[in-house]
Amino acid sequence: xxxVAPSSSFDVLVIGSGASGLAAAVSAHRAxxxxxxxxxxxxxxxxxxxxxxxxxxxxxPDDSPEQHAADVWKSSHETxxxxxxxxxxxEAPSAIQWLEELGVExxxxxxxxxxxxxxxxxxxxxxxxxxxxxxxxxxxxxEHELEAAAVVLAAGGRCWREAQERGELSTNHPGAxxxxxxxxxxxxxEARDLDALQYHPNGGAWPPNLQGYSIPExxxxxxxxxxNAAGEEFTDPLGPxxxxxxxxxxxxxxxxxxxxxxxxPAVYLDTTRIPERDADVSLPYMLRRYRAAGIDPLRxxxxxxxxxxxxxxxxxxxxxxxxxxxxxxxxxxxxxGAHGRNRMMGNSLLECCxxxxxxxxxxxxxxxx
Ligand SMILES: Cc1cc2nc3c(=O)[nH]c(=O)nc-3n(C[C@H](O)[C@H](O)[C@H](O)COP(=O)(O)OP(=O)(O)OC[C@H]3O[C@@H](n4cnc5c(N)ncnc54)[C@H](O)[C@@H]3O)c2cc1C
Numbered sequence: 001x002x003x004v005a006p007s008s009s010f011d012v013l014v015i016g017s018g019a020s021g022l023a024a025a026v027s028a029h030r031a032x033x034x035x036x037x038x039x040x041x042x043x044x045x046x047x048x049x050x051x052x053x054x055x056x057x058x059x060x061p062d063d064s065p066e067q068h069a070a071d072v073w074k075s076s077h078e079t080x081x082x083x084x085x086x087x088x089x090x091e092a093p094s095a096i097q098w099l100e101e102l103g104v105e106x107x108x109x110x111x112x113x114x115x116x117x118x119x120x121x122x123x124x125x126x127x128x129x130x131x132x133x134x135x136x137x138x139x140x141x142x143e144h145e146l147e148a149a150a151v152v153l154a155a156g157g158r159c160w161r162e163a164q165e166r167g168e169l170s171t172n173h174p175g176a177x178x179x180x181x182x183x184x185x186x187x188x189x190e191a192r193d194l195d196a197l198q199y200h201p202n203g204g205a206w207p208p209n210l211q212g213y214s215i216p217e218x219x220x221x222x223x224x225x226x227x228n229a230a231g232e233e234f235t236d237p238l239g240p241x242x243x244x245x246x247x248x249x250x251x252x253x254x255x256x257x258x259x260x261x262x263x264x265p266a267v268y269l270d271t272t273r274i275p276e277r278d279a280d281v282s283l284p285y286m287l288r289r290y291r292a293a294g295i296d297p298l299r300x301x302x303x304x305x306x307x308x309x310x311x312x313x314x315x316x317x318x319x320x321x322x323x324x325x326x327x328x329x330x331x332x333x334x335x336x337g338a339h340g341r342n343r344m345m346g347n348s349l350l351e352c353c354x355x356x357x358x359x360x361x362x363x364x365x366x367x368x369x
Pocket of ligand 1: 015016017018019020021038039040041043045046047048049050051054055125126127128154155156157171172173175176177178179180214309310331332333334345346347348349350352
């Protein structure tokens, strides 16, 4: 890591230190570029660091990138950009091999790779202005004025801010506020599906310190069911995210939900149906958190309600992750198209990796002229 004086110039400047930004930075650096990464807070604070590690790729003999692509297309309700979906799913196995080669503990492995290199880092340097200049970009990040031949926007989504504005809960990190998207839109970059926000069907609704916690969806795979106030099952617990969320909203709107002690809407997630052995092996973190708060999910149902989780749409990119503005790239949650209007679970970290690498490589190429 290199300490840098203000007013520095780089080949590639990456905005954001989540999985997509780190993947872009490592990739651009490996392609020979002089790279810098700027982040709003510390390098560790991002949604990627909260991710539960689910990542999709077709490795099994009875699976294939084509099947993965078909699943994404269906999950997006046939709204995804098919060129991006093909890239996403065909590069998934090699992206995961790349992570393994870096010794993945996901963002930590990527961060270690950045920190072991001469990539310059600017933590606590929020991007506030972006201007196209001859041969590249001038960028204001906190107190620093930086110049770069190519800029990669990897600043994540806006679900935390959106939840604050709606008076709802979110799984997201407080840095997920979306101002970088607005700056890019102000410059004329195109976006798609920005209105399509994804709810995680099972946000924690009670106790207060678990409000907004993303209850692992494996709970439902292991047998947990959704019950209304009368203890009746009202939806297929294995349905897709948007269908399960919609069913919970409808049940509550119809007056068949329950209320948390602080007056929030909820339904029951009956986790008592999960076999203890499965829970011990696969859900230890969840068990620990609830039990520490005095609730044992294997003895009593827990309260849940959908919470804002993911920005499905974002800046329009091509298969090299270039936005509609030359020399300006976008990857990760800030970019749109790979998931259409509804992301399939586990495909975000994959997208960060596949398009982060592509963005880094293409930005480094661009900088070479
Ligand atoms: C609780 C939780 C669990 C999840 N689990 C999974 C999972 O298991 N599998 C999966 O595929 N996906 C999962 N996701 C989704 C996935 O983690 C995120 O969509 C993904 O990590 C986003 O990565 P990113 O690099 O695009 O953005 P982030 O990781 O959010 O990083 C954004 C970066 O941009 C920076 N930034 C923001 N604004 C500015 C600014 N103005 N100036 C400078 N920097 C800025 C931030 O500081 C941060 O460094 C989960 C999400 C959450 C919240």
